[in-house]
Amino acid sequence: MTAAASASIAAAKAVWDDIASTRSVSDDHLSILHFLFGKNFERATRIVDQGGVRKLCGTPSGRSLFLVIGESRRKEEYICVPENCCTCYSFFYDIVSRGEELCCKHQLAARLAEAAGAHSEVTVSDERLALLLSSI
Template structure:
C-alpha cells in the first residue's frame, strides 16, 4: 500500500484493515494508536471517512487517484501511490516542517482503502488525463 510510510504506520493500517473486516468497527485501542502515529489530523480524517468524502477515481488504463472533498468544500486530488496531496496542510506540515506523516486528506484516502469505504468512479483515460493535469472541472 503505502511504501512511503514508516513500517509502524503501514502495520497499523493493516491492523485496522484486518479488525475492520472482522468487526465492522475500529476499536478504541486502534483509534488511540492511529492518533499517536498520525497525530492531530486523525479525527478530521475519520470525519471525512464518515462523511463518505473520498472517491477512488480510476480509468481503464489502470491509473488511479483519490479525490477527497475537504471540510472547506474544496476537492483535493490525492496521490497515494506517491504520497502527495496538494492541500496547504500537506505543503506546510508534511513537506516544509516535517511535523506530520500525512494530511487529513491522504489519511482519509488510506483509511477508506483499508476499510473498503471508498466511493468508486470510473472515468475515461482522457478525463483521467485532465484530472492528473489539474484541468478537470468537478461535477456540479
C-alpha cells in the same frame, strides 16, 4: 527521513494492512493511528464518516487516485495519492516545506477509507485521470 518517522510509517502501514484484511476498524487501530498522527487523524475520521472520499479508477490501466472533500465551508475537493501527495495547502506547507507532519488529513482519510472499504468508487477513462493530474 528520521528513524522515528520511518518507524511511524512502518507502524501505520501495519495498521492499514490489518484494517484492510478485516475491512473493520477496531478501537486499538484508532488508538494507534491517533497516537501516530494526532489531530490530523481525528479530522480524517470525520471526513470518512461524512462520506468525503471517492476513489477514481482509470480504465484500462487500473491506476487510481482519490478525491477527498475538505472540511472548510467551501468543501473543496483535493486530489490525493495517499502514499505520495495531496493538492491541499497543508501538504505543501506542513509536510514538504516544514517537514512537521508525515501526511495531511486528506491522505489519512484516503488511506482509512480505502482500508476499511468506506469510499465510493468511480471508473473513469485514463484520459480523465491524466487531465486531473495535469491540473495540479
